[in-house]
Amino acid sequence: MRKPYRFYSLARPKLRQSWNKYNLYNLYRQTGREPQIRGTPTFFQQKWAAKAKTRSYHGEHIPEKKWVRLFSRRLLSAVDMPPEYLAAHDGSEQAAGRGSGLTTSNVTAETFSKVPALSTQERSRRRPLFGDVNKLLSDQFNNMTPYMQMTFAPLERRLDTAVFRALFASSVRQARQFVIHGAVTVNGKKMVHPSYQLNPGDMFQVDIEKVMYGTGVQKAADAHKRLHENLEARQKKADKALQNAVKKLGGNATAEPTAEPAAAEGETEGEKPEADAEAAEGEVATSEDAGSLTPEAQWKLNNRALKFLLKDVKKILKNNPKELSAKEKKQLRLFRADAKRFLSHPEKSEADVVELIDELQLQMKSHELMRESFEKLDLKEGQAQSQVEDGAEVEAIEATSKEAEAQPAVNREREVEKGLEGLSDEQKTKAKKIIGDAKLSKEEMRKLARLLQMDEENPVDDSKPYATPWRPRPYMSAFAFIPRYLEVNPNICAAVYLRHPVARKGMAEVPTPFSYLTSQLTHNWYLERG
Amino acid sequence: MAPRLSAAATPLAPVVDACLAQSCKSKSAPFVRSFSSTPFQQKMSRARQQMYQWLKGRDGSEFADPKGGPRYLGPLQDQPFPLNPLFRSQPVLDEQTRELIWDKVMGRGESLKAVSAEMGVDVRRVAAVVRLKEVEKQWQREGKKLATPYAKAVMSMLPKTYYREGEKNLPHEPVNEIHVHKLTMQQLFVPVSESRHFTREDAAKAFHDTMLSVDARSPQPELINMEREILEGKTRQESLAKFKEATQKEEDKVARRIVQEQQREEKATTRVTTDRYEFRFKEINADDVGRNGRSRKGTGWRYGAPFDDRKRGLVKIPTSVP
Numbered sequence: 001m002r003k004p005y006r007f008y009s010l011a012r013p014k015l016r017q018s019w020n021k022y023n024l025y026n027l028y029r030q031t032g033r034e035p036q037i038r039g040t041p042t043f044f045q046q047k048w049a050a051k052a053k054t055r056s057y058h059g060e061h062i063p064e065k066k067w068v069r070l071f072s073r074r075l076l077s078a079v080d081m082p083p084e085y086l087a088a089h090d091g092s093e094q095a096a097g098r099g100s101g102l103t104t105s106n107v108t109a110e111t112f113s114k115v116p117a118l119s120t121q122e123r124s125r126r127r128p129l130f131g132d133v134n135k136l137l138s139d140q141f142n143n144m145t146p147y148m149q150m151t152f153a154p155l156e157r158r159l160d161t162a163v164f165r166a167l168f169a170s171s172v173r174q175a176r177q178f179v180i181h182g183a184v185t186v187n188g189k190k191m192v193h194p195s196y197q198l199n200p201g202d203m204f205q206v207d208i209e210k211v212m213y214g215t216g217v218q219k220a221a222d223a224h225k226r227l228h229e230n231l232e233a234r235q236k237k238a239d240k241a242l243q244n245a246v247k248k249l250g251g252n253a254t255a256e257p258t259a260e261p262a263a264a265e266g267e268t269e270g271e272k273p274e275a276d277a278e279a280a281e282g283e284v285a286t287s288e289d290a291g292s293l294t295p296e297a298q299w300k301l302n303n304r305a306l307k308f309l310l311k312d313v314k315k316i317l318k319n320n321p322k323e324l325s326a327k328e329k330k331q332l333r334l335f336r337a338d339a340k341r342f343l344s345h346p347e348k349s350e351a352d353v354v355e356l357i358d359e360l361q362l363q364m365k366s367h368e369l370m371r372e373s374f375e376k377l378d379l380k381e382g383q384a385q386s387q388v389e390d391g392a393e394v395e396a397i398e399a400t401s402k403e404a405e406a407q408p409a410v411n412r413e414r415e416v417e418k419g420l421e422g423l424s425d426e427q428k429t430k431a432k433k434i435i436g437d438a439k440l441s442k443e444e445m446r447k448l449a450r451l452l453q454m455d456e457e458n459p460v461d462d463s464k465p466y467a468t469p470w471r472p473r474p475y476m477s478a479f480a481f482i483p484r485y486l487e488v489n490p491n492i493c494a495a496v497y498l499r500h501p502v503a504r505k506g507m508a509e510v511p512t513p514f515s516y517l518t519s520q521l522t523h524n525w526y527l528e529r530g
Numbered sequence: 531m532a533p534r535l536s537a538a539a540t541p542l543a544p545v546v547d548a549c550l551a552q553s554c555k556s557k558s559a560p561f562v563r564s565f566s567s568t569p570f571q572q573k574m575s576r577a578r579q580q581m582y583q584w585l586k587g588r589d590g591s592e593f594a595d596p597k598g599g600p601r602y603l604g605p606l607q608d609q610p611f612p613l614n615p616l617f618r619s620q621p622v623l624d625e626q627t628r629e630l631i632w633d634k635v636m637g638r639g640e641s642l643k644a645v646s647a648e649m650g651v652d653v654r655r656v657a658a659v660v661r662l663k664e665v666e667k668q669w670q671r672e673g674k675k676l677a678t679p680y681a682k683a684v685m686s687m688l689p690k691t692y693y694r695e696g697e698k699n700l701p702h703e704p705v706n707e708i709h710v711h712k713l714t715m716q717q718l719f720v721p722v723s724e725s726r727h728f729t730r731e732d733a734a735k736a737f738h739d740t741m742l743s744v745d746a747r748s749p750q751p752e753l754i755n756m757e758r759e760i761l762e763g764k765t766r767q768e769s770l771a772k773f774k775e776a777t778q779k780e781e782d783k784v785a786r787r788i789v790q791e792q793q794r795e796e797k798a799t800t801r802v803t804t805d806r807y808e809f810r811f812k813e814i815n816a817d818d819v820g821r822n823g824r825s826r827k828g829t830g831w832r833y834g835a836p837f838d839d840r841k842r843g844l845v846k847i848p849t850s851v852p
Contacts, residue, residue, distance in 0.1 A: 010575070010577035010578060010581060011575075011577060021581075021585060022581070024590075024593065024603070025581045025584060025585065025590075027603055027611065027612065028584065028589070028603055028612070030612055030613055032613055033613055074712060076709065076710075077709075077710045078707045078708060078709050078710060079707065079708050079710060080704035080706070080707050081704075081706050081707070081708050081744055081748065082704070082706060083705075083706050083748075083750060083753040083754045083756070083757045084757050086706070086744065086745055086748065086754045086757070087754050087755075087756075087757030087758040087760075087761055088757070088761060090729040090730060090731075091728075091729045091730030091731075091733060091744075092727050092728055092729050095722070095728040113704065114650075114700075114701055115650075115700075115701055115703060115704050116700050116701075118606075118608065118618050119606055119607045119608050119618075120606065121606065121607050122605050122606055122607075123605060123606070123607065141615075141616060142615070142616075146616045149614070149616050149617065167684055186851045187851045187852065189851050191848075191851065193847045193848075195847060196847055196848065196851075197849065199849075199850050200654075201654075202851065203658075203661065203662070205665075208675070208676075208677045208680075211677060211680060212677060212679075212680055215680060215684075216680075457678045457679060458678070458679040469679070470679045470680065471679075471683070472680075472683040472684075472687070474593070474594040474595065475593045475594060476683075476687065477593060477596040477600065477601050477687040478593045478601065478602060478603050478610070479610065480600065480619075480684065480687035480688055481600075481602075481610050481619030481620075481688065482619075482622050482688060483620070484620050484703065487655050487658040487659060487662065488622070489628070489659075489662035489663070489665075489666060490677065490680060490681035490684045490685065491666050491676045491677060491678065491681045492662065492665055492666050492669055492676060492677065493677050493680070494662055494665060495662075496658035496661065496662065498652070498654045498655060498658055499654060502709070506616070507616050507617065507618055508616050508617060509617075510617070511610070511611070511617055512611070512614060512617060513611040513612075513613060513614055514611075514613060514614060515613045515614060516614075516616060
């Protein structure tokens with residue numbers, strides 16, 4: 001049926017099967033209550049009003065004729081019969097002494113029940129209204145089976161309603177659209193009829209993307225503008241810096257292959273770390289493309305790239321992974337993009353986190369190995385050049401890194417200390433920095449992988465029709481309940497319709513926002529008796 | 531809905547001017563033009579004002595971004611609808627418990643009824659949990675992405691029941707629930723002598739000759755037997771072992787029957803595999819169609835028998851999906 005004009009209204013409020021905020025507000029101000037009796041409304045008038053009210057919630061999208069056909073005066077209920085009771089008594093104790101004036105025993109099935117009772121704990125904040133007729137009337141219903149609340153139970157069997165009740169859509173109309181658009185399967189077969197009546201044991205499954213779209217925050221037009229700008233700027237800078245570096249390093253490499261890199265490193269480290277970072281940023285880009293370079297220059301390029309790559313990450317890894325700030329999350333995302341670029345993946349590629357981390361680890365290891373081989377060369381020439389500061393430093397690092405490969409991460413610090421014995425304090429710190437910058441320990445690597453995996457679970461993705469990373473839509477929690485006749489697995493957005501909804505003592509399973517009185521009047525209307 | 535013009539322009543003329551000025555000014559994007567030139571109502575109605583006041587207030591903002599844990603409108607903790615205390619948001623099984631159920635059934639091979647009795651979960655729910663978990667595992671094997679952020683958010687909003695092995699746990703729901711039969715919903719006056727031992731069986735008979743008693747309609751008759759044995763003086767462990775054995779045997783029987791059924795089916799079919807298709811041939815009996823040729827048991831369409839599947843007025847919506 002067509003959606004009525006002013007579906008959510010504040011002037012003439014109606015309750016709807018929806019998570020809309022207008023609906024929440026209408027629910028809050030008790031829109032569906034029985035009105036104060038003014039004048040003498042006839043029974044017919046009362047029934048009519050109640051029917052109009054309840055039908056605006058239950059199956060408002062279904063024509064009245066169809067609902068009347070579905071209506072059943074047979075209302076289902078169930079009783080808990082604990083096996084302990086059935087074993088201990090054969091029922092004769094219920095009949096004993098009747099009629100002879102004896103008080104019978106107070107043994108019932110209920111006294112054997114071990115199931116936790118419903119909560120009676122009121123939220124303290126709200127003061128109860130004085131003389132709330134609805135409440136006074138409803139108190140006594142707790143001791144009976146509220147059959148009247150089951151009036152609309154046949155509608156709960158419909159596929160669209162079940163999809164809504166399983167929290168896969170934010171309104172019944174949306175659920176209906178999901179069904180019609182072919183996003184719902186029943187027992188693995190596509191079902192496009194929203195009025196399909198589920199049978200006990202039917203499993204229905206909704207397309208995950210649709211569910212995330214239906215229940216997630218809406219997408220804003222340019223939500224990730226800043227992130228994209230950042231990424232773009234980084235890419236641009238990277239390209240530019242790479243060209244510069246290749247030019248520079250290419251010249252250097254031919255002129256003075258061994259002594260220069262060490263000196264250059266010392267210089268950049270001491271004087272202008274920012275400039276270095278910026279240059280390295282560029283080299284993150286495509287350090288492997290620079291095929292024309294000598295292997296050593298290339299290694300240096302690589303080293304700077306790695307150093308830059310891991311600069312922010314080290315800081316992030318120190319914090320608790322569950323309490324990352326927005327900035328750190330952003331840095332993590334940027335790191336991911338950089339790492340992809342560094343490992344020369346195409347930017348849009350859907351590389352798995354595990355793959356990415358593995359590759360990064362491999363890269364680091366080969367990088368380490370290469371360094372060792374270079375440093376052996378260095379050593380020979382270093383001796384010839386006698387005491388170059390950085391040469392000694394490199395030597396020390398070489399020794400330590402060799403040991404560190406074999407040793408567990410805990411001992412590493414000590415090993416480093418031992419290797420650096422002969423150096424001054426200043427040199428020590430420098431050396432440690434070099435080790436620390438271009439390498440992550442196994443522990444850190446694992447932590448990084450976990451962080452990335454967490455980000456991967458709920459990534460920023462502009463191709464999605466909902467706001468990313470996914471968040472539940474506002475006001476969802478007030479409507480989040482799953483009735484017992486459904487068993488839902490939200491991981492795969494699938495649910496099983498276990499049985500028809502039933503009434504039990506003190507509670508009915510049909511979710512309805514109306515009081516017992518209203519439902520009673522409605523039921524009487526559909527019984528079509530006077 | 532057409533986008534409305536922004537703020538303080540109530541009379542029409544300035545709005546039009548503004549539009550014109552804007553369109554003239556921005557030469558780079560000549561198509562940027564608002565669709566509607568009617569100014570929107572400046573004053574918010576009182577009802578809307580109140581609504582936003584509530585939504586932005588303490589109560590409303592609590593719903594907008596929940597702090598974790600269920601939060602409902604009603605006066606009671608688990609009551610989603612303020613007017614209806616007869617509907618409550620009942621707890622669902624939490625992630626670990628569902629995993630445990632799956633492990634018990636698929637991993638350790640326990641019977642559904644035994645798991646149900648032990649954990650206080652309905653047998654049907656146990657079966658459903660296992661079925662859904664199986665699909666989930668299959669997805670994981672295939673490398674299909676799960677709706678993890680959604681699941682986390684939803685589970686944080688719902689009340690949950692926990693079951694931890696080796697601890698004292700509350701049951702999730704009654705395991706031996708009996709439907710109230712239509713025949714028993716009437717009030718009966720049966721004159722019975724005072725000395726007679728009038729049991730549940732007799733009561734059922736009084737309602738109808740074919741009416742079964744509660745014990746016979748129970749989904750867990752083995753559990754009742756177990757309790758009876760305990761009352762007779764056996765130890766709980768002993769009778770529990772017996773109960774487990776009985777349920778296991780019953781389940782094995784069902785499994786064997788299904789296997790036999792499949793084997794019989796397989797025996798009756800001849801498979802012929804070509805490079806494109808696999809043909810399956812089965813013997814049929816032409817007499818299955820019955821006297822008028824339209825019996826449901828018959829195979830295929832009889833010549834001359836009309837198809838009803840596209841007729842007007844006939845419901846085409848399937849009533850069951852196999």
